Amino acid sequence: MSVAELVRLSHEPIKPKIGSRILNSKAELMSGDLAAPLRQLLEERGVLIFPEINFTDAEQVALTKMVGKFLPEIDGEEVYNISLDQRVNKKSEYLKGSLYWHIDGTMNKVPIGACILSSKVLPTWGGATEFCNTYAAYDELPAAKKAEIERLRVAHSAWTTLFYYEPEPAQAKLEEMMAIGETELPLVWSHGSGRKSLVLGATADHVVGMNWTESARLLNGLREWATSEPFHYSHEWKVGDAVMWDNTGTMHRARPYDPDCGRLLHRTKTSGEEPIV
């Protein structure tokens, strides 16, 4: 038996219903032996923290490949710069929506599977990343609420998020966001695993066929519930931290920060394995 085969995943929970800290060394993680237990823990815990692990981009890409099928950016880039500075990220405009609770890729046929962020430059103020566990939030709903929402469908669109950060946009800008398209998704995602999670976030516009006021009441109430204390974890970054999340069973958002402060995170991701059904 080789020494590598003795490597065990070493971890501790952060909160009962979300988040675990991974305590293995970088060398242990890079050995590849921990891929299967990492995948399993990610699904169970929603968010995994690798404190001050200081991954290079190549190491971050390697870790991402261990937990799923690597998905490069549309332009082929493997690592995406999360920065509100237009000189660092030409598409930084789209990141303004990341300050509101969301699931990555709800507008795609299959949303993103897992994501990893690594901190490169800290913000001067603000800029924590918050997560919530949408599996646990669903599981703990009262039975009557589960029955009420079981078959509901929700219209999602990218343009809905525009109004969060720009209430009176230029018409051309609205048209540009509308061109991204619209989609209809179930409010409750029945995963292949048999587990269920809530599908909410800033792209969720209205419940199909429901009175507008009732729809807003329901979606806002569920968002408040899903992001409430028991299901919620806020990550205050240190340079070199890496955070991995299961995008299929969580929502996340960035807290406000100085857009000119240089805050920089490197992001990698895997393609999801199942559509939202």
Ligand code: OGA
């Ligand atoms: C993302 C995202 C949040 C942050 O990378 O998808 O939403 O804290 N980032 O920058």
Ligand code: MN
């Ligand atoms: Mn995001």
